[in-house]
Amino acid sequence: MRVLVMLDGTVVDPGTPVIRVDDLGITRGDGVFETILVVDGKPRELGPHLDRLDRSAAMLQLPPPSRPDWEHCVQAVLDNWRGGAEMALKMIYTRGPEFGDGTPTGYAMGLEIGEKVLRARQTGVAAITLDRGYDPEIVSRAPWLLLGAKSLSYAVNMAATRHAESVGASEVIFIAADGSVLEGPTSSVVLVNGRTLRTTPPSSGILKGTTQGALFRAAERAGWVTKVEPVTLAELREADALFMASSVRKITRVHTLDGTALADTTDLREELNALYESEY
C-alpha cells in the first residue's frame, strides 16, 4: 500500500497500526466503503461515489459522513500519491470501536490497480451465473438485509468469486431467486443489443454503478438507447454482448458465459471504453 490518510486529514505511514482490534468494521464487517478510480491525479465520479457512501451509511444507520472531511481526506491521498498514473482510492467508514463513544473510524487508502484487473481489461473474463439467494421482492420488506448498501461485509461476494475461480472462470453474475439478473460481486452487468445498452435496476437490491452511469451518459449523447430495467437469465444469454463495469475494471468484456464462448466483440469493447473515457 502506498498512501494512508485518516478522516481527520492525518497522513500516516501505511505500516503504522491505526485501527483498534475491537473496531466493529473488523469484528462484524459493520461499516461501508467506496473504491474510486483516479487517473492522472483526477478522481472519477467522486460526487456519485460520495453520494453512494452517504446512502450506504444511512442504510446502516451510521452517522452521516462529513462531505468536507471526506473531500479533504481524498485530496490528501491525491497529493501524497507517488505511484503510477492510475490509482484505486478506497474510502473506509466503520462504526468504530465496540464500547467506544460512537465516533466512526474513517480513512482512505491509495493503492495500485491489481494485475488481475489490468489483464482482464484487455483479455475479457469468463463469467458464471450463480444464485444470490434472495427474491428482489424482499428488498423493500427487509431493509435490515442491507441489500444495495456497499457494506464492508463482502465475504459472500469474495466467496462467490473464489467459487468461480475454482471452476475455471473469473467472474460471477448473480441471479435472484425469481430468475432475474442482479450484478457481479464487485461490478455492474451491462448487456448490449444492437445500439441499446441495458443494466439492472438498483430496486432489485444491487448497487447503482457509477461506471455504468458514466457509460450510459456518454452512450446517450452518442445516440445509443439506454435502459435500466429488470433482465431475465434468458435475456442475458441472448444478448449480443455482455460487459462487467466497475471503477477499477472500467468496461470489461465477458467472453465466456457459463462455459459457452460468446461472439467476439472486441470492436464493441473498444467503442464502449472510448465512450466511457470521453466522459473525462
Ligand SMILES: Cc1ncc(COP(=O)(O)O)c(C=O)c1O
Ligand atoms: C456489488 C457491486 N456492484 C457494482 C459495482 C460497480 O460500481 P462502480 O462502477 O461504482 O465501481 C461494485 C463496485 O465495486 C460492486 O461492489
